[in-house]
Amino acid sequence: MIKFDNVTFQYENAFSPALSNVSLEIPDGEFVAIVGHNGSGKSTLAKHVNGLLLPVTGTVTVNGLDTRVEDNLLKIRQNVGMAFQNPDNQLVTTIVEEDVAFGPENLGVAPSEIRARVDEALADVGMSDYAEFAVHHLSGGQKQRIAIAGILALKPQILVLDEASAMLDPSGRAELLSTVHKLHKQGMTVLMVTQYMEETTGCDRIVVMNRGKIVLTGTPSEVFCHPDLLMESNLVPPEVVTVRDSLKQLGFSLSDNVLTAGQLAEELCPLL
Amino acid sequence: MSIVINHLTFAYTQGGKRLEPTLKDLSFTIEEGSFLGIIGHTGSGKSTFAKHLNGLLSSEKGTVLVDGHDVAIKYERKIVRTLVGMVFQYPEYQLFAETVFDDVAFGPRNMKLEENEIKSRVTDAMRLVGLDPDRFSSRSPFDLSGGERRRAAIAGVLAMHPKYLVLDEPMAGLDPLGRSEILSLLEKLRTESGCTIIMISHSMDDIAKHATKVLVLEQGTVFLYDTPQAVFSHAEALQKIGLSVPSITHICIEMNRRGVDIPRTICTESAFMDWIREGKQHA
Numbered sequence: 001m002i003k004f005d006n007v008t009f010q011y012e013n014a015f016s017p018a019l020s021n022v023s024l025e026i027p028d029g030e031f032v033a034i035v036g037h038n039g040s041g042k043s044t045l046a047k048h049v050n051g052l053l054l055p056v057t058g059t060v061t062v063n064g065l066d067t068r069v070e071d072n073l074l075k076i077r078q079n080v081g082m083a084f085q086n087p088d089n090q091l092v093t094t095i096v097e098e099d100v101a102f103g104p105e106n107l108g109v110a111p112s113e114i115r116a117r118v119d120e121a122l123a124d125v126g127m128s129d130y131a132e133f134a135v136h137h138l139s140g141g142q143k144q145r146i147a148i149a150g151i152l153a154l155k156p157q158i159l160v161l162d163e164a165s166a167m168l169d170p171s172g173r174a175e176l177l178s179t180v181h182k183l184h185k186q187g188m189t190v191l192m193v194t195q196y197m198e199e200t201t202g203c204d205r206i207v208v209m210n211r212g213k214i215v216l217t218g219t220p221s222e223v224f225c226h227p228d229l230l231m232e233s234n235l236v237p238p239e240v241v242t243v244r245d246s247l248k249q250l251g252f253s254l255s256d257n258v259l260t261a262g263q264l265a266e267e268l269c270p271l272l
Numbered sequence: 273m274s275i276v277i278n279h280l281t282f283a284y285t286q287g288g289k290r291l292e293p294t295l296k297d298l299s300f301t302i303e304e305g306s307f308l309g310i311i312g313h314t315g316s317g318k319s320t321f322a323k324h325l326n327g328l329l330s331s332e333k334g335t336v337l338v339d340g341h342d343v344a345i346k347y348e349r350k351i352v353r354t355l356v357g358m359v360f361q362y363p364e365y366q367l368f369a370e371t372v373f374d375d376v377a378f379g380p381r382n383m384k385l386e387e388n389e390i391k392s393r394v395t396d397a398m399r400l401v402g403l404d405p406d407r408f409s410s411r412s413p414f415d416l417s418g419g420e421r422r423r424a425a426i427a428g429v430l431a432m433h434p435k436y437l438v439l440d441e442p443m444a445g446l447d448p449l450g451r452s453e454i455l456s457l458l459e460k461l462r463t464e465s466g467c468t469i470i471m472i473s474h475s476m477d478d479i480a481k482h483a484t485k486v487l488v489l490e491q492g493t494v495f496l497y498d499t500p501q502a503v504f505s506h507a508e509a510l511q512k513i514g515l516s517v518p519s520i521t522h523i524c525i526e527m528n529r530r531g532v533d534i535p536r537t538i539c540t541e542s543a544f545m546d547w548i549r550e551g552k553q554h555a
Binding site for chain 1: 313314315417418419444445446447448449450452474476477514515516518519520522523525526527529530531532541544545548549551552
């Protein structure tokens, strides 16, 4: 369980806080998407989960451990794996399996155990066939999956993705998203910061941030019922939702659960 | 006038050795006043192609003629570079001057224009990208938000008054509002100043909405070159080469699957809603 309790944070020399009075609870096993425009505070929020940033006031706890207590940080970081935007900044060795082994080696895990963890992590991200490949020959999407495998080898309970898909092409983004969904199905708690609304339709909950505050939270179908609130936060719902709403205005009765092309066709076709 | 690409083939070299060509025998014409969307998988040759349009790269095989000027010939390239403006990926990383004004003025100053002319070009370009000259001219580019920085960088290219504007993923990393600001700016440039827009993008929705022509590159060859309607009607072929299709095309495919006969050439929301309204009238 991740718990933000009235968290405020301000960067040095900034005019206004990046987070103000943010309270949020993420139970184990939930898949939460954090969305917001550039500068809304969404990445700042993500960096609080493993204590990369510490609250100025308020507290962040992970499984009850306060991130401001230095002795807790190792434990928290073993539990919270974090993936960032640029795949090239996250890989440290030249060979795929060595990179995935880097984390557990540093923790002093026994070699036989490391082998097992690396194999399992690569299988989880669908990259087993690439174990002995040179890292620089991989595509962006593959590199991000290797970065995530490196996190998985540390056996975290929580995965935080800070715009991990931002620099990938559409097929790389799709690969990454399906990997994350698979991990979530296996029980992983996922906190995904993203600007792509289409990526959030399969999440349990969406948290919308604007100017350092949480302005809206709910299931995807609930959140996308408020296009006006999204607009105020400089966001737009996925194209399918926009089309759904135009169709509703023409008199078609479509449910709020329509978020994907397939769902739209399913409800619309019988009405035509 | 137009950009004419004729049998263009290009290979990078490594350690003196010629690699497998990145561009293979490209031939087509980019019409003046059009909005060309370039799509393709990572490594398909999109950015390499874009760099040929102002002679940053040039090849011994085939030609690129911009309004008749050959980009491979040194003295012609000078003219080409006044015609073709280039906006690279993450152009805000190239901001360097102390003020926004000086940064935007860098290009025009290099063109040795009169100071009055420079000033009017800079303020015009800033207004065009939505940065109020009174508010932003004396600010440091590094104090701006991500979206503002991107627009300042684009203003620097616009101040050179290019006839053709080439942009390599101009919306990458911007939030939805920042994206739509850039897109409406491009639309305005095209309709009001007649600027030809050549944009590389991964967003099929944006391409479907704004492009008048779409170039699909695949392993350095022209896979398709046609209107967005025609290109996106080949959804299966595009998916086979690892590309996605616009959301509206997805909806049409799903409807076809359920027995509704909606044409695959529909790829924008407005075309989709028109089709629905027409059907309603008949019913």
